[in-house]
Amino acid sequence: QTTLRVVTAFPQGTMQNIPLTAFVEHVNETCTDSVTLNFVGGPEAIPTFELGEAVRRGVVDVGFSSQSFYTSIVPDASAIRLSTNSAAEQRENGGWELLNRIHNERMNAYYLARTSDGIPFHLYLTEEADPLDLSGVSLRIAPVYRAFFEDLGATVVQIPPAEVYPALERGVVQGVGWTSLGLFDQGWDQHIRYRVDPGFYVSDSNILVNLDRWNGLDAAAQDCLSEAALWVEGQDHVLLDLQAEELQRQADAGVQVIALDGERRDEFLRRASDAGWAELERLQPEYVTELRELLAPESAE
Amino acid sequence: MQALLRIFDAILKCAAMLGAFLLAMTVAVTVGDVVLRPFGLRYFSWHVDAVELTLVIATFLLAPWILAIGAHVRVDIVLQILPARLAVWVERLAWGWGAVLCGWLGWLAVGELLSAAQRGTLFIRSFVIPEWWILTVVPYCFAALCIELVLRAAGLRTREERAAI
Amino acid sequence: MEWYWALTILLGLATLLMMTGLPVALVFLSVNIAGGLLFLGGPAGLGLMVRNGVQSLQNYSLAPIPMFIIMGELMLHTGMAAAAISAVERLIRRVPGRMPIVSVVSGTMFAALSGSSMANTAMLGSTLLPQMLRQGYAPQLAIGPIVAVGGIAILIPPSALAVLLGSLAKLSISELLIAGIMPALIMAVLFVAYIVARSLIVGDAKEPDAVATGESFLQRAWPFLRDVVPLFAIFLAVVGSLLGGFATPTESAAVGVAATLIAALLYRRLSLHNLGHSMMQAAKISGMLLFIIVGSTTFSQILAFSGAASGLLRLLTAMELTQLQVILIVVAVLLILGCFIDQVSMMMITLPFFIPMAEAVGVDMIWLGLVYLLCLEIALITPPFGLLLFVMKGVAPPEITLGRITTAVVPFLLIQLGVLALIIGWPQVALFLPDMLFAR
Ligand code: NA
Numbered sequence: 001q002t003t004l005r006v007v008t009a010f011p012q013g014t015m016q017n018i019p020l021t022a023f024v025e026h027v028n029e030t031c032t033d034s035v036t037l038n039f040v041g042g043p044e045a046i047p048t049f050e051l052g053e054a055v056r057r058g059v060v061d062v063g064f065s066s067q068s069f070y071t072s073i074v075p076d077a078s079a080i081r082l083s084t085n086s087a088a089e090q091r092e093n094g095g096w097e098l099l100n101r102i103h104n105e106r107m108n109a110y111y112l113a114r115t116s117d118g119i120p121f122h123l124y125l126t127e128e129a130d131p132l133d134l135s136g137v138s139l140r141i142a143p144v145y146r147a148f149f150e151d152l153g154a155t156v157v158q159i160p161p162a163e164v165y166p167a168l169e170r171g172v173v174q175g176v177g178w179t180s181l182g183l184f185d186q187g188w189d190q191h192i193r194y195r196v197d198p199g200f201y202v203s204d205s206n207i208l209v210n211l212d213r214w215n216g217l218d219a220a221a222q223d224c225l226s227e228a229a230l231w232v233e234g235q236d237h238v239l240l241d242l243q244a245e246e247l248q249r250q251a252d253a254g255v256q257v258i259a260l261d262g263e264r265r266d267e268f269l270r271r272a273s274d275a276g277w278a279e280l281e282r283l284q285p286e287y288v289t290e291l292r293e294l295l296a297p298e299s300a301e
Numbered sequence: 302m303q304a305l306l307r308i309f310d311a312i313l314k315c316a317a318m319l320g321a322f323l324l325a326m327t328v329a330v331t332v333g334d335v336v337l338r339p340f341g342l343r344y345f346s347w348h349v350d351a352v353e354l355t356l357v358i359a360t361f362l363l364a365p366w367i368l369a370i371g372a373h374v375r376v377d378i379v380l381q382i383l384p385a386r387l388a389v390w391v392e393r394l395a396w397g398w399g400a401v402l403c404g405w406l407g408w409l410a411v412g413e414l415l416s417a418a419q420r421g422t423l424f425i426r427s428f429v430i431p432e433w434w435i436l437t438v439v440p441y442c443f444a445a446l447c448i449e450l451v452l453r454a455a456g457l458r459t460r461e462e463r464a465a466i
Numbered sequence: 467m468e469w470y471w472a473l474t475i476l477l478g479l480a481t482l483l484m485m486t487g488l489p490v491a492l493v494f495l496s497v498n499i500a501g502g503l504l505f506l507g508g509p510a511g512l513g514l515m516v517r518n519g520v521q522s523l524q525n526y527s528l529a530p531i532p533m534f535i536i537m538g539e540l541m542l543h544t545g546m547a548a549a550a551i552s553a554v555e556r557l558i559r560r561v562p563g564r565m566p567i568v569s570v571v572s573g574t575m576f577a578a579l580s581g582s583s584m585a586n587t588a589m590l591g592s593t594l595l596p597q598m599l600r601q602g603y604a605p606q607l608a609i610g611p612i613v614a615v616g617g618i619a620i621l622i623p624p625s626a627l628a629v630l631l632g633s634l635a636k637l638s639i640s641e642l643l644i645a646g647i648m649p650a651l652i653m654a655v656l657f658v659a660y661i662v663a664r665s666l667i668v669g670d671a672k673e674p675d676a677v678a679t680g681e682s683f684l685q686r687a688w689p690f691l692r693d694v695v696p697l698f699a700i701f702l703a704v705v706g707s708l709l710g711g712f713a714t715p716t717e718s719a720a721v722g723v724a725a726t727l728i729a730a731l732l733y734r735r736l737s738l739h740n741l742g743h744s745m746m747q748a749a750k751i752s753g754m755l756l757f758i759i760v761g762s763t764t765f766s767q768i769l770a771f772s773g774a775a776s777g778l779l780r781l782l783t784a785m786e787l788t789q790l791q792v793i794l795i796v797v798a799v800l801l802i803l804g805c806f807i808d809q810v811s812m813m814m815i816t817l818p819f820f821i822p823m824a825e826a827v828g829v830d831m832i833w834l835g836l837v838y839l840l841c842l843e844i845a846l847i848t849p850p851f852g853l854l855l856f857v858m859k860g861v862a863p864p865e866i867t868l869g870r871i872t873t874a875v876v877p878f879l880l881i882q883l884g885v886l887a888l889i890i891g892w893p894q895v896a897l898f899l900p901d902m903l904f905a906r
């Protein structure tokens with residue numbers, strides 16, 4: 001019977017933590033005689049951008065984080081957001097194995113599970129604009145979509161999360177990138193008027209276990225955790241239902257959709273994908289070709 | 302010995318002046334971006350990342366100088382109440398412990414620096430640099446603090462020097 | 467380890483080490499080493515702690531601290547602050563406790579020019595304190611008002627902390643800032659009342675009112691028009707760039723520095739020498755504060771990691787409470803935490819617990835935000851960890867001890883607690899302004 005310490009990179013009380021909460025409860029119910037998960041806290045305990053390091057050296061046994069928070073250690077992991085196939089397909093075609101090997105090598109971590117699959121990012125705007133030509137529009141960026149928004153011609157402004165609200169309120173930026181979930185968490189809905197469809201990229205929140213800790217677990221604990229991992233990856237319908245609710249809530253709040261169709265839609269998605277892969281190629285080319293074949297087969301031609 | 306002390310003081314002062322200069326630059330690049338942004342000119346679009354880095358670098362460059370001029374705040378209530386002879390000893394012990402602490406932290410910081418350099422981790426923002434570049438200021442800070450605290454524990458820093466700001 | 471043991475060990479060790487006269491920043495680093503060994507799993511944890519310390523400064527929201535301090539030092543060393551204060555001084559006369567009142571009035575005025583309490587205290591402390599001591603005011607009465615009025619800067623816009631609180635707690639920042647104005651003014655009036663009463667009872671400075679009495683009101687008002695009124699252009703630059711959508715809250719601090727530089731140029735007071743001197747002084751104070759933040763941020767992380775913070779808060783949130791009880795608990799926790807850690811860490815640790823707790827019982831969130839701001843303000847002057855006490859120690863003559871500063875602040879601390887009690891008991895005093903302006 002082992003107890004593992006769990007820390008999340010997302011602020012407590014936000015929707016991003018829903019899969020982790022479910023996972024912890026599930027493990028503590030089903031693995032009673034092999035392993036227990038002890039939830040320690042969030043960024044107030046380990047800073048978001050240091051959680052990867054904390055998992056690497058075993059200060060935290062289990063970390064719940066998005067690749068964008070630990071790019072500095074595992075640049076290749078940014079390929080996860082460029083996936084066009086599902087986590088389940090990646091389990092089948094060897095994509096998961098490659099990602100696990102990369103996490104083993106660079107982060108000393110076991111890539112136990114990948115949640116939030118199927119939750120895309122969207123471009124949200126306070127004023128109407130042509131998504132394929134954003135010249136003259138200022139957007140708040142995060143590393144996830146910096147390259148893409150620059151490619152669309154936008155003026156990108158970097159703003160820490162806490163200041164996004166006043167920046168939207170005052171018009172310093174006329175838009176943000178964010179997932180389909182959590183717009184209301186931030187109060188941003190008060191200023192956002194438009195959402196661009198389709199969404200692009202996919203979210204990822206990964207459950208990572210310190211590799212030494214993982215190897216030290218007995219087979220029963222490893223099996224039970226792996227089963228729980230598959231279970232939680234199969235729980236993404238919970239988030240997808242939430243997403244449907246959120247999109248409805250956005251519509252009720254008066255957020256209008258700027259829809260791209262046909263060729264324009266294809267161009268938007270292709271430019272998103274190309275910008276992301278080109279950036280990864282620059283940062284860490286080692287596994288790019290393999291990753292693209294396994295995670296985004298149709299873009300690999 | 303005096304000559305060595307003067308060189309040490311000069312190093313602290315130079316590092317501090319660099320730190321102050323960097324802080325001034327944070328203002329310059331921020332205002333630069335605010336003023337040019339409405340015209341679509343993005344020469345300083347990297348200013349947020351640069352400012353964040355500067356806060357780190359300037360703080361660690363400044364800390365040893367601030368200790369040397371006696372401007373790090375400390376709670377002196379108990380030292381005032383204690384008999385003078387005892388107070389001197391408590392104070393010396395505190396400086397001594399501080400030296401051990403900073404030596405220890407400096408050693409840890411060197412470890413982090415080497416580990417980051419060896420693993421090749423990156424600082425990836427609007428510009429990409431090796432992470433260990435940033436971590437170089439930390440060993441400097443704690444090593445210099447350690448030396449300064451040893452000087453104080455050994456009674457080589459007089460009160461006048463300490464009060465001079 | 468049970469959370470209450472962790473809490474006792476960490477806070478106890480911190481208090482004990484502070485008493486030895488070890489610099490506060492090093493006290494935190496010492497406790498962090500102990501906490502790292504105890505809770506972060508030994509050597510690997512210690513290395514991570516060093517990284518967390520570096521990470522704690524990689525925070526754009528901290529940028530206003532040096533910027534607002536540079537602003538204050540520029541006003542100080544170019545002589546703009548002294549000119550403004552002496553203009554205020556000429557308007558205020560024939561009252562008991564004249565100079566301390568001048569510091570309250572100037573402090574409240576500078577609160578509208580600056581978003582940083584620390585910069586305000588540094589500025590008033592270095593200009594007014596030596597003057598008051600020279601004129602024979604008791605240190606008790608000379609120090610107290612300067613330190614206490616510094617905190618008003620976080621209640622009156624622009625305010626770095628109010629912006630941060632509004633953002634973290636998802637409150638309307640404009641409503642919060644407007645709500646802060648009445649309590650700030652009430653506080654300033656009570657400070658003045660106390661100073662007058664005390665001067666009448668205990669006696670004023672030995673040296674009497676030195677200002678010539680033959681001048682007409684216009685002659686006395688002219689310096690105010692010349693040296694004070696134009697400074698409000700700086701206020702307009704900071705608040706205007708923010709409200710006009712040109713700058714984010716942090717960026718507006720840099721705009722403030724630029725406006726101050728321009729003002730100094732126009733007054734023909736800027737020289738390479740006083741610019742360099744201002745920068746070194748600002749670097750000294752901001753470096754001191756930022757180095758404490760390295761230690762205290764990591765300290766609060768270890769408090770959180772050890773389960774001490776959440777254990778305490780979970781115990782409180784488990785009870786079934788009324789609105790008033792919730793507010794009282796918030797106040798009690800914040801006032802106690804405020805004795806040991808900095809404002810930003812206080813918000814980081816407590817908001818995730820208190821926001822849902824308050825929402826559950828339907829507390830008016832602007833009221834809660836205001837109570838938070840008042841507690842953060844009070845925490846600036848409560849020992850042993852009171853940032854404004856430290857800033858004052860940094861700029862005061864060496865013979866003024868931290869102990870003396872602390873005792874001088876006590877009456878003003880009591881007044882602030884009184885205002886806090888007033889706002890808790892009678893929220894409308896503060897909330898009628900935002901209610902009226904924003905039709906809430
Ligand atoms: Na203010």
Ligand code: NA
Nearest residue numbers: 804845848851
């Ligand atoms: Na305090």
